[in-house]
Structure formats: structure tokens, C-alpha cells
Amino acid sequence: QVQLVESGGGLVQAGGSLRLSCAASGSIFSINNMGWYRQAPGKQRELVAAITTGGSTNYADSVKGRFTISRDNAKNTVFLQMNSLKPEDTAVYYCRAWRVLHNYWGQGTQVTVSS
Numbered sequence: 001q002v003q004l005v006e007s008g009g010g011l012v013q014a015g016g017s018l019r020l021s022c023a024a025s026g027s028i029f030s031i032n033n034m035g036w037y038r039q040a041p042g043k044q045r046e047l048v049a050a051i052t053t054g055g056s057t058n059y060a061d062s063v064k065g066r067f068t069i070s071r072d073n074a075k076n077t078v079f080l081q082m083n084s085l086k087p088e089d090t091a092v093y094y095c096r097a098w099r100v101l102h103n104y105w106g107q108g109t110q111v112t113v114s115s
Contacts, residue, residue, distance in 0.1 A: 002027055002097055002102070004107075005023050008021050009111045012111075013114050014085060019081050020079065020080040020093055022078045023076065031102060032052060032098075033098050035069070035097075036078070038089075040091040048067065066084045068081040069081075078097075085111075086113060089111060091111060092109065
């Protein structure tokens with residue numbers, strides 16, 4: 001089992017920045033990909049950004065150029081730097097860690113962007 005603990009959410013004005021962190025513990029050998037998803041009220045959960053152990057990244061078109069995902073493999077932690085935040089970025093952000101046959105989610109952290 002892998003436990004994921006997220007932190008860094010909060011309330012910010014449009015144009016502001018937040019940095020989310022997700023620390024993994026437990027059976028770390030069972031994961032290689034880590035990423036951030038978000039779910040706004042009434043909407044499906046969607047991928048925001050993902051990163052492999054080797055550092056390859058993937059972003060949703062809506063956040064390209066504004067968000068940056070990174071990871072510290074030594075500390076089993078993934079980060080999401082969010083700049084130029086918009087009200088439409090408001091959602092619960094979830095950390096995910098996975099590899100084939102293994103899939104883990106964090107409890108989520110609320111990000112609210114006011115206009």
C-alpha cells in the first residue's frame with residue numbers, strides 16, 4: 001500500500017500562485033508515475049499534470065504555460081506549482097501515484113481562486 005498526503009491548497013485571488021505538495025509513503029516500489037488531477041463541482045475528474053520517474057511530463061492544455069509539475073524522487077514527493085491562477089482552476093486537487101496494477105489516490109486538497 002501507498003499513502004499519499006497532499007498539502008498546499010487554499011484560497012487565492014486570480015493571478016496569484018499556489019504550490020501543492022504530495023508526499024508518498026509505504027510501498028514506494030509499486031509506483032513510478034505521479035500526477036495531479038482535479039475535480040470541480042458537477043464535473044468529472046480530469047488530469048492536470050503527470051510526471052514519470054525519469055522526469056517526463058504531460059499537461060492538460062488548459063494549464064500549459066501556467067502550471068509546472070516536478071518531483072523529488074529521494075523524498076518521494078511530487079509538486080505542482082500553479083501560477084497565473086484563474087477562477088476556472090477552482091477545484092479539489094488530487095494526487096495520484098501509479099504503475100501497472102497499482103493505483104493510489106490522495107484525499108484531495110481544495111484550491112479556490114476568487115475573481
